[in-house]
Amino acid sequence: NLKYNRLDSLDISGNTALTEIYIENCNIEALDLAANSLLTTLHLDWCSVLSLNLSANSKLTNISLQYNRLNSLDLSANTALTDLTLKGNGFKTIDLSANIDITKLSLAVNPLESLDLSANTKLTELYLSQNNISSLDLSNNKALTAFSWTESRVTSIDFSANTSLKSISLVQNRLPSIDLSANTELTQLYLSENYITSIDLSANSQLSHLYMRDNRLVTIDLSKNTELTHLFLDDNAINSLDLSSNAALIEID
Secondary structure (H helix, E strand, C coil), X not given: CCCCCCCCCCCCCCCCCCCEEEEEXXXXXXXXXXXXXXXXXXXXXXXXXXXXXXXXXXXXXEEECCCCCCCCCCCCCCCCCCEEECXXXXXXXXXXXXXXXXXXXXXXXXXXXXXXXXXXXXXXXXXXXXXCCCCCCCCXXXXXXXXXXXXXXXXXXXXXCCCCCCEEECCCCCCCCCCCCCCCCCCEEECCCCCCCCCCCCCCCCCCEEECCCCCCCCCCCCCCXXXXXXXXXXXXXXXXXXXXXXCCCEEC
């Protein structure tokens, strides 16, 4: 663990027994990992990494490279990966077709133009934001339980195949509507700052948290959402609201 130092270079070529590396806030532009074939965890966050060769590190299961200067990364040799965080880089695209065991993926704050997740059928958590993706196919990602795609000008999304979803966040997008009829396991729904005029939540009886601030709602039926504890509907056009079925509420705004 070398967090919070001012490293601008690091030679670990002689440390062949290394299995985990944790480095944060450094100025390392490149790191030679060719001799570290036993690595299972690599965290190199808030550094200045421009390029990284991971072809010798086939045992890696956990990679975090947040807030670096990467715009490409070859992960074809890293087939054991289960947890990948690349938040805050310069990726426009990334090939994850070889990484079929990934369960948690964060690609937030990247200028992504497209993303193919068809091979990543084990994904349970997916975090996206501030990107340029125009459409996203989640039909093969049936194991998803948590999904976040915020601040990205999203206009539509299909969750019909994602029946295990428990949490959805689509804050600060351009959604005029959303179909959640297949998502009966939902407990948390964050849709603030969209263009939604109406929404059907009758199938989402397990909802506990509903955030729909700053939309265009005129009315909303919450009679089936008896588990609601947190409700935020400020900055809409609602003129009447029946909460007689929502006795569990502890916070309203």
